[in-house]
Amino acid sequence: MAEVLVFVDHVDGAVRKPTLELLTLARRIGDPVAVVLGGGAGVAAGVLAEHGAVRVLAADAPEFAEFLVVPKVDALQAAVEVVSPVAVLLPSSAENKEIAARLAVRIGSGIITDATDLEAGEEGVVATQSAFAASFTTKSRVSRGAAVVTVKPNSAPVEAAPAAGVVEELVVVFSALARGTKVLSRTPRESTGRPELTEAAIVVSGGRGVNGADNFRVIEALADSLGAAVGASRAAVDAGWYPHTNQVGQTGKSVSPQLYIASGISGAIQHRAGMQTSKTIVAINKDAEAPIFDLVDYGVVGDLFNVVPQLTDEVTARKN
Amino acid sequence: MSLRIVVCVKYVPDATGDRHFADDLTLDREDVDGLLSELDEYAVEQALQIADEADDAEVTVLTVGPEDAKDALRKALSMGADKAVHVEDDDLHGTDAVGTSLVLARAVEKTGYDLVISGMASTDGAMGVVPALLAERLGVAQVTLLSEVAVEGGVVTGRRDGDTASERVEASLPAVVSVTDQSGEARYPSFKGIMAAKKKPVVSLDLGDLGLDAGEVGLGGAWTVVDSAVQRPARTAGTIVKDEGEGGKRLAEFLAGQKFI
Numbered sequence: 001m002a003e004v005l006v007f008v009d010h011v012d013g014a015v016r017k018p019t020l021e022l023l024t025l026a027r028r029i030g031d032p033v034a035v036v037l038g039g040g041a042g043v044a045a046g047v048l049a050e051h052g053a054v055r056v057l058a059a060d061a062p063e064f065a066e067f068l069v070v071p072k073v074d075a076l077q078a079a080v081e082v083v084s085p086v087a088v089l090l091p092s093s094a095e096n097k098e099i100a101a102r103l104a105v106r107i108g109s110g111i112i113t114d115a116t117d118l119e120a121g122e123e124g125v126v127a128t129q130s131a132f133a134a135s136f137t138t139k140s141r142v143s144r145g146a147a148v149v150t151v152k153p154n155s156a157p158v159e160a161a162p163a164a165g166v167v168e169e170l171v172v173v174f175s176a177l178a179r180g181t182k183v184l185s186r187t188p189r190e191s192t193g194r195p196e197l198t199e200a201a202i203v204v205s206g207g208r209g210v211n212g213a214d215n216f217r218v219i220e221a222l223a224d225s226l227g228a229a230v231g232a233s234r235a236a237v238d239a240g241w242y243p244h245t246n247q248v249g250q251t252g253k254s255v256s257p258q259l260y261i262a263s264g265i266s267g268a269i270q271h272r273a274g275m276q277t278s279k280t281i282v283a284i285n286k287d288a289e290a291p292i293f294d295l296v297d298y299g300v301v302g303d304l305f306n307v308v309p310q311l312t313d314e315v316t317a318r319k320n
Numbered sequence: 321m322s323l324r325i326v327v328c329v330k331y332v333p334d335a336t337g338d339r340h341f342a343d344d345l346t347l348d349r350e351d352v353d354g355l356l357s358e359l360d361e362y363a364v365e366q367a368l369q370i371a372d373e374a375d376d377a378e379v380t381v382l383t384v385g386p387e388d389a390k391d392a393l394r395k396a397l398s399m400g401a402d403k404a405v406h407v408e409d410d411d412l413h414g415t416d417a418v419g420t421s422l423v424l425a426r427a428v429e430k431t432g433y434d435l436v437i438s439g440m441a442s443t444d445g446a447m448g449v450v451p452a453l454l455a456e457r458l459g460v461a462q463v464t465l466l467s468e469v470a471v472e473g474g475v476v477t478g479r480r481d482g483d484t485a486s487e488r489v490e491a492s493l494p495a496v497v498s499v500t501d502q503s504g505e506a507r508y509p510s511f512k513g514i515m516a517a518k519k520k521p522v523v524s525l526d527l528g529d530l531g532l533d534a535g536e537v538g539l540g541g542a543w544t545v546v547d548s549a550v551q552r553p554a555r556t557a558g559t560i561v562k563d564e565g566e567g568g569k570r571l572a573e574f575l576a577g578q579k580f581i
Contacts, residue, residue, distance in 0.1 A: 011484070068480075068489055069452065069462060093483055094440075094448065094465055101449035102456040104418060110543030111418060113447045126547070132339040132444075136549050144543040180461030181495075184477075184488040196483070202580065226580070244467075244502050245481065250335070250443060251359065251501045259580050269335050273446075280578060281558075282571065288562075295555055298574045302563025310568025311575075318572065318581050 002030035003055075003083045007076060007090040007099070008048065013040020015047050017199050018091035018153040023051040025118045025156045026089055029125055032163075033057060035079045037072055038064045041167060049165020051158065057082065057170040068181035069095065073102040075172045080107055082170065085146050087125050089118075092150040093198075100148050109145030114254065116155045116277065125149065133250075133269050134276035153198045154256045189245065197229045197246060202259045203278070205231035205248055206241075207271075209264020209285060209304055213241040218308050219263060225315040231255065231275075233265045249274035263304045267292025284308060323377040323471070326405075326428050327367045328438040328454070329360040329396055331389035335443055344539065345546040346414045347444065349386065356392035359439030361506035364396045366499050367437045368507070370471045378402050380431055384412060384423050390522065397517035398509035404522040405431055411527055414539030417445065421453030423537060426530035428458065435476065436496045440465055451498035461491035467502035 004026040009016045013036075026032040034053040036044045041058030048056050057079050063071035076099065080088065088103065090096040092114050104111035117128035125147040129138050141147065197203065204226065206219040216230070223230045232242035234249050248255055250270040260278035265271060267283070267290055275281070276295060283292040288301045300307050333339050337352035364381065371377035381396035383389050384407040393404040407427050415423065428436055436458070441448035455462035463469075466478035466489075476497060477490040509517070527534060535541050561570055575581050 068464075068487075073456075095482060097448050098452035098462070098464060101417075101452040104543075105421070105453055105456045108543075110416070111447075111449065112544060113449060130552075131341075131549065133335065134552065135339070136341065136551055138345075138546050138549045140544055140546045142543060143545045177459065177461065181463050181489055181491040184490055186485045186487045188485045189483075198483075245483070250446065251440070259575070259578075273335075280580075281555075282574070284567075284571070288560075293558075293560055296558040296560065297555075298558050298571065299560040300563050300567040300571055301560060302567045306565075307563050307567040307571065310566075311571050312568075314569050314572035315575070315581055318576060 002086040003033050004030040005076070005079055005083060005085045005088040006032050006034050006053070007088070007096065008034050008036045008044060009091045009093070009096070010036065010040060010044050013043030015044050016091070017158065020047070020051050020158040021153065021156045022089050022091055022151055023048070023053065024159045025151060027052050027161060028118060029087055029120050033083050033085065035076060035170065037075050045165050045167045050160055050162055052161040052163050053165045054163045056165050056167045058167055059170040059172045061172065063174055063178055066183055067179050068183060069098050069102065070180060071174055071178045072099050073106065074175050074178055075170060076103050077106050078172045079170055080146065087147040087149060090150045092152045097150050100150050104148040107145055109148045110142035111148045112140055112142060113150045115149050115151045116256070118149065118151065130277055133273035152254065152256060194223060195227070195229045197231060197248070197253050198255055200229035200257055202226050202228035203231045203248070203255050203257045204228045204261045204263070205233065205265060206236055206263050207233035207265030208235040210236055210241060216242055218305065222261070222308050222312045222315070225312045225319070233271050262292055263308055265292055266290040267295065323371070323374045324432050324434045325367045325371060325377060325379045326431055326433045326436045327360070327363050327379060327381045327396065327401065328424055328436060328450070329363065329381055329383050329392050330357045330442045331355070331383055331385045331392040332357045332442055332444040339444070340551070341549040344414065345549050346539065354388050354391065356395040357439060357443045359441060359443055359501060362499050362501055362503050363437045363439045364399050364401060365506040366469050366503055368400045370435070370469070374471065380405060382424070382427055382431065383407070384420060384427070393522055394517055395509065397520045398514045399507055400513060403520055405525060406522055407525045407530065409526040411534035411538050414542060415537045416542040416544050417447050417449050418453060418543050419537045419541055421450055421457050423530065423532065424450070424454050425457035426532060427525060428454070430525070430530060434493045435471065438498050440498050440500045451496050455496040458494070458496065461495040463489055463491045463495050464498040466497060466499050469497060469499055469503060
């Protein structure tokens with residue numbers, strides 16, 4: 001059976017959920033071969049094997065952490081040469097899209113980003129994508145080379161499918177440009193204890209109507225009662241009420257959770273571009289004319305400072 | 321020695337318009353107005369700031385697109401860019417991201433550069449891959465997704481805010497830089513700037529000028545194929561209730577019914 005490379009997103013061997021989702025999709029196309037860069041491959045190998053990786057190619061070198069993007073491209077290129085895969089899959093993230101791009105040019109392959117589904121087609125891998133703020137759904141494929149595809153989180157269920165997962169060392173010879181962009185320092189984000197925004201099953205977002213940084217506590221309390229991630233509209237971020245890393249929308253994160261709750265968000269096209277593919281959409285807004293209500297499965301026209309705390313109390317009561 | 325900055329910008333359909341696909345599954349440009357991609361305005365702004373800080377610098381704005389794409393160049397010139405390069409050729413219709421990076425690379429090389437700057441992504445295709453593709457094509461460092469950027473002594477430094485960490489990064493020129501919408505508000509063109517822009521040179525190049533064949537670009541030369549594009553069905557109208565004191569409780573009932581609680 002054809003082999004499919006899966007680029008593993010992990011922190012010291014702890015594999016992030018979108019990679020496990022990717023293994024589910026990879027199995028539709030062929031035998032998944034996981035590529036783990038940096039430390040912790042031994043730890044990662046166990047969970048990768050449980051989810052279908054027939055082989056785990058591992059490379060560790062300081063270059064992966066000390067320089068931007070290119071060392072990882074060099075490693076994936078080496079993996080492509082070892083495996084001759086029909087496809088190379090990466091979880092969609094800003095950095096992974098850049099890695100995918102450079103790899104595609106190097107190996108002479110077309111590239112598809114932010115796929116929401118993958119299937120094996122007669123002429124190769126077929127990827128589903130959303131276009132124009134999710135108002136269109138397209139099906140595309142790569143017409144040249146192995147398909148290089150990045151896939152959005154929450155695009156497939158995580159399914160166990162035990163396979164051998166034999167760990168093999170991947171030999172990487174770094175290119176002339178590998179040390180081109182040096183990482184001078186790295187400040188990890190403080191953990192909030194909440195799920196990561198793009199991976200979360202439930203996202204609770206606040207917008208202009210939240211009207212102040214302190215008021216975001218109301219949004220956070222609802223998120224915590226539901227075990228959700230917190231998002232913010234661009235208006236709230238630009239006003240300095242919430243960090244840019246939590247921004248949902250065209251210039252922030254694109255999310256596709258099971259449930260999206262928008263509070264005090266009018267629903268400008270730029271925001272809709274980042275959340276319109278959410279499975280169930282709920283909105284709370286004072287303005288009955290707000291465009292967000294065109295998208296909702298359930299909407300409450302009202303003051304979020306009354307509705308949200310009441311909902312939080314009700315969720316907490318029902319859970320206890 | 322003069323610092324040569326090339327800003328790559330894109331002419332995109334207005335996102336607030338009714339965007340859709342043409343019969344050949346490329347963007348239909350007929351029914352919707354175009355403009356300079358908002359995310360590229362940040363790139364123009366940073367280029368102008370870097371040029372201001374440098375002893376001697378020249379900012380060239382570059383786009384690949386149809387005749388109307390000159391509007392995007394005019395906007396950038398009126399903000400303060402010195403000159404413009406427009407790559408225009410009928411055979412470019414349907415060029416994908418990989419093909420676009422090839423055209424941009426040739427045009428950038430022909431123009432001459434020390435630094436290439438672009439926005440983090442286009443506001444239409446939104447792939448966010450062209451800066452990385454371009455760096456690979458040019459064989460130079462990429463210093464991308466910066467929320468702060470500075471150039472001094474032939475070195476570009478910046479701050480890159482990722483999902484899990486914020487990084488300080490640096491590279492020697494030549495390099496490809498991309499900036500985010502957090503890099504600083506883009507200036508509005510002044511009346512003086514708009515008038516001055518009319519006199520600034522716009523160089524037009526076609527594929528022949530760049531030594532490219534039609535087969536390397538366009539729909540035929542694309543390395544990806546769109547097989548279908550279907551408009552998402554309008555969402556079925558949801559339940560909308562007015563809060564009369566019980567809005568939160570009723571919403572909780574809905575969420576419980578959907579098994580979210």
